[in-house]
Amino acid sequence: MNNTNVLIIGSGMAALQLAKRLHCHTNVIILTKSTLKDNNSYLAQGGIAAAIGKQDSPIKHYIDTIEAGRNHNNREQVLEMTKAAPVLIKKLREDGCLFDQDHSGSLQLGMEGAHSEKRIVHSGGDGTGRKIIDYFSESLSDNIHVLENMFVYELLVDPLYNYCYGVKAKNQDGVIQNFYADHIVLATGGAGQLFNFTSNARTVTGDGIALAYRAGAEITDMEFIQFHPTLLSKNGNGCGLVSEAVRGEGAILITEDETPIMEGIHPLKDLAPRHIVSQTIYDYLKNGKIVYLDISMIRQFSERFPTITGLCKKNGMDLSSGKLPVVPGSHFLMGGIRVDSYGRTNIQQLYAIGEVASTGIHGANRLASNSLLxxxxxxxxxAERIESMNRKPTVLPSNFSKGIVNDIISTLPTIEQIQCSMMENVGIVRQEKGLRKQKEWLEKFGYSQWKTTDLDGVSIGDINRLYMVITSWLMTTSALKRTESRGGHYRTDYPFEDDANWLGKRIIHRQMGIEVEQNEQIEAAFAT
Incomplete structure (x- = not known):
């Protein structure tokens, strides 16, 4: 039997930070569905936002975060995070993680969209995620055990006392293993692969959210999906991310005849919040125009952006033209599993951190480079919370409940069908007709049996498709319920923010259905 103190599902920035910060006498198992570095954190080109500059402050960082989040943020959480940011960077540097410096040895600070100051800390130019994940993975202590290619498909929850005591997982051969722990942490990432245009790693399919939903965890803010404005485009398809830092260095979006498309759209022009830039590009593409990122003004581009340069060469792009064709694509999910300021869910001993969690920090639209932060x-x-708790052995229920075996798997759509339909009906621009069409289509695939189906005998690929359908439904129904436009949620039939009816309200999926709750500070809904 696999017993441990802390079981972490996922291997991105949040997961590895937690593992590293736990005491060396705490036994930790990390389960990851692919390899340790196959995740969004590793792909992150942008940096980490922190108010380190002389003219900057955590309050300025806080204000920018609230503005980008369109006042849907948990303000207390945002302020605590922006105050902690410089300390977190300092701690990483002291522990040996290297960041880019100028000639005087000071940290180089970059500018990105919707920031009022230069505050983006980088490592390796546009390879910050890769550098930091490499640092974490190479410095894991002996108390941390990583098991790769383990797909967690069920949370073990005692329904009588509402606590999570373990998980079921399958290896590549489909062999089932049970893992038990005092603390189970979901850090599985977002859901970018639900759309056919995405910057996300291939593993980011939203399975952690569906996993938690089936177990009875509350899910919130699923209508807020950030579409990154600039994926490198090849034959009209996205083939990799072009970091917002490129526009921070002066690049601008233009049409083929070199008309700047952000002129007159927003005071920040090309550095406007991502949802505004993405919607503008989308409008041009819809009208048959090609949109380019003009990089001709950036000196030594290949040195400043080695990852993007490699991506361009891989796809046969000529950097000497000074123009990169771009399309928007799904990038970051602001919603997810509802948690408090420590990552606690409504199920005891079950936590969620990173993109799979909805803390309220990002509000309706994430500020650039706040995700790694x-x-x-x-x-x-x-880590601090877990270490402060008294250790006590996990008590396993005497009876293990089994789900119902039913035949919904054979009816599931293909991954390509899910991605294309989500992009068409729940993408950058939405309206009631498309959302209702998508909801009805998704519910054809065993809706009434999603929470009860026994998945022990189902293949990993089929479970993944089922979980993509469930998470897609959570997104679609939330987008249909919110009859306004805010941040990453834009509806043509309700094109404006509606503070009178929606400010501070969150759409929450619970076991008994979907509810709208008036509670801006998520923390207040949880017992201390």
Whole structure:
């Protein structure tokens, strides 16, 4: 039997920060569905936002985060995170993680969209995620055991006392293993692969959210999906991310005849919040125009952006033209499993951190380079919380409940069908007709049996498709329920923010259905 103190599902920034911050006498098992570095954190080109500059402050960082999040944020959480950011960077540097410096030895600080100051800390130019994940993975202590290619498909929850005591997982051969722990932490990432245009790693399919939903965890803010404005485009398809830092260095979006498309759209022009830039590009593409990122003004581009340069060469792009064709694609999920400021869910002993969790920090639209920061922040906070608790052995229920075996798997759509339909009906621009069409289509695939189906005998690929359908439904129904536009949620039939009816309200999926709750500070809904 696999017993441990802390079981972490996922291997991105939040997961590894948590593991590293736990005491060396705490036994930790990390389960990851692919390999240790096959995740969004590793792909992250942008950096980490932190108010380190002389003219900057955590309050300025806080204000920018609230503005980007369109006042849907948990303000207390945002302020605590922006205050912690410089300390988190300092701690990483002291522990040996290297960041880019100028000639005087000071940290280089970059500018990105919707930031009022230069505050983006980088490592390896545009390879920050790769550098930090490499640092974490190479410094894991002996108390941390990583098991790769383990797909967690069920949370073991005692229904009588509402606590999670373990998980079921399958290896590549489909062999089932049970893992038990005092603390189970979901850090599985977001859901970008639900759309056919995405910057996300191939593993990021939203399975952690569906996993938690089936177990009875509350899910919230699923309508808020950030579409990154600039994926490198090849034959009209996205083939990799072009970091927002490129526009921070002066690049602008233009049409083929070199018309700047962000002129007159927003005071920040090309550095406007991502949802505004993405929607503008989408409008041009819809009208048959090609949109380019003009990089001709950036000196020594290949040195400043080696990852993007490699991506361009891989796809046969000529950098000497000074123009990169771009399309928007799904990038970050602001919603997810509802948690408090320590990552606690409504199920005892079950936590969620990173992109799979909805802390309220990002609000309706994430500020650039706040995602790696949030992972560091919540990983550290949860480690402190776990270490402060008295150790007690996990008590396993005497009876293991079994689900119902039914035949919904054979009816499931293909991954390509899910991705294309989600992009068409729940993508950058939405309206009631398309959302209702998508909801009805998804519910054809065994809706009434999603929470009860026994998955022990189902293949990993089929479970993944089922979980993509469930998470897609959570997104679609939330987008249909919110009759306004805010942040990453844009509806043509309700094109404006509606503060009178929606400010501070969150759409929450619970076991008994979907509810709208008036509670801006998520923390207040949880017992201390």
């Amino acid at each position: 949030e992972g560091l922040y919540l990983g550290a906070r949860l």
